[in-house]
Amino acid sequence: MENIQPILDRALAGERLTADDCTRLLESYDIARIGTAADDVRQHWHKDNIVTYIIDRNINYTNVCNVVCTFCAFYRRPGKPDTYVRTIEEICQKIDETIALGGTGVLMQGGLHPDFGIEWYEDLLRTLHAKYPTVQLHCFSPPEIHNIHLISKLSYEDVLARLKAAGLYSLPGGGAEILDDEVRKRVSTKCTTDEWLAVMRATHKVGLRSTATMMFGIGDSVVHRVRHLQRIRDLQDETGGFTAFIPWTFQREHTALGRRIKDEPTGMDYLKMLAVSRLFLDNIENFQSSWLTQGLRLGQVALRFGANDMGSIMIEENVVSAAGAHNEADEKMLRYLIREAGFTPQQRDILYRHVKREAAPNDDARDSATLRELNVAFAD
Ligand code: SF4
Numbered sequence: 001m002e003n004i005q006p007i008l009d010r011a012l013a014g015e016r017l018t019a020d021d022c023t024r025l026l027e028s029y030d031i032a033r034i035g036t037a038a039d040d041v042r043q044h045w046h047k048d049n050i051v052t053y054i055i056d057r058n059i060n061y062t063n064v065c066n067v068v069c070t071f072c073a074f075y076r077r078p079g080k081p082d083t084y085v086r087t088i089e090e091i092c093q094k095i096d097e098t099i100a101l102g103g104t105g106v107l108m109q110g111g112l113h114p115d116f117g118i119e120w121y122e123d124l125l126r127t128l129h130a131k132y133p134t135v136q137l138h139c140f141s142p143p144e145i146h147n148i149h150l151i152s153k154l155s156y157e158d159v160l161a162r163l164k165a166a167g168l169y170s171l172p173g174g175g176a177e178i179l180d181d182e183v184r185k186r187v188s189t190k191c192t193t194d195e196w197l198a199v200m201r202a203t204h205k206v207g208l209r210s211t212a213t214m215m216f217g218i219g220d221s222v223v224h225r226v227r228h229l230q231r232i233r234d235l236q237d238e239t240g241g242f243t244a245f246i247p248w249t250f251q252r253e254h255t256a257l258g259r260r261i262k263d264e265p266t267g268m269d270y271l272k273m274l275a276v277s278r279l280f281l282d283n284i285e286n287f288q289s290s291w292l293t294q295g296l297r298l299g300q301v302a303l304r305f306g307a308n309d310m311g312s313i314m315i316e317e318n319v320v321s322a323a324g325a326h327n328e329a330d331e332k333m334l335r336y337l338i339r340e341a342g343f344t345p346q347q348r349d350i351l352y353r354h355v356k357r358e359a360a361p362n363d364d365a366r367d368s369a370t371l372r373e374l375n376v377a378f379a380d
Pocket of ligand 1: 065066067068069072073074075110111112143188190
């Protein structure tokens with residue numbers, strides 16, 4: 001086994017890793033060493049021993065989509081009988097339920113609807129922002145912004161400035177999958193690598209922050225994964241607009257790609273990818289564990305492989321669950337997992353600021369769950 005310790009020592013000394021270093025780490029099986037280094041770097045960024053989570057809700061305003069991604073089990077072609085577009089009343093009801101659970105925001109995304117110009121999205125945001133001025137509207141990933149740009153014939157910057165004026169708070173980094181067209185073109189007809197990056201550049205330029213994501217295991221090799229990380233790091237050097245990086249693995253059930261693809265990433269691959277991302281992306285502060293796709297147990301272990309955030313309690317999720325990820329957790333469960341990994345749990349908002357809920361039960365009450373109580377959800 002290649003000795004990767006000199007690479008890890010350089011990362012721990014604050015030296016920036018090269019693409020070649022990143023390749024060698026991803027090709028290594030020495031994940032205990034890599035994880036320890038990533039844990040040290042996580043500790044350097046987050047000296048307070050706190051691991052955060054957010055209470056928000058995924059709302060999918062439509063499943064109509066005019067492109068084809070072979071890894072997606074969520075979309076429906078326009079005109080098919082099981083398509084939907086959520087009404088404002090339905091969306092408001094979901095937001096009311098989120099607020100009742102102590103939620104601070106919603107993550108709203110949908111398919112690429114062929115008929116919705118920018119006015120439709122502006123109306124939606126304006127209505128929600130007027131009714132819920134303190135709820136953070138974290139909406140529309142780059143492929144959706146690209147779709148609005150095509151329909152309304154506006155630049156990315158104009159689209160984003162108008163959506164921001166209508167109430168958009170920040171942008172989710174979905175739709176990145178693997179930022180390399182060699183892979184993207186084989187599995188999707190949605191926006192290209194350069195277009196995804198250009199939307200994010202424009203997002204940060206108009207003063208909005210965003211997350212960055214990666215979904216691997218869709219026919220990509222280590223080379224493609226390294227290129228993805230390099231592109232994210234370069235853009236972050238340029239804009240500083242990414243709040244967090246969230247990698248996860250392709251979920252194959254009910255997808256066309258899932259029927260074809262032979263290899264799928266293992267738990268080791270996931271932990272290594274997360275840890276190497278923490279080491280290579282030295283300009284991003286927060287890394288999220290994807291317990292939703294990896295299961296609660298591996299999601300907890302991820303907290304010792306570079307992650308400092310457990311993501312959302314997931315009141316509702318329709319996209320990866322359509323592809324086979326059925327993990328669930330409430331606030332008590334996430335707090336339990338964080339505590340049992342040796343950290344202090346802390347609710348946060350979409351920009352990773354700590355949230356103090358006035359009406360929240362105190363920490364003792366929130367942390368009183370026993371393993372027996374939690375076992376139902378833990379049986380993943
Ligand atoms: S991943 Fe998004 S863009 Fe691709 S088919 Fe599914 S809904 Fe449409």
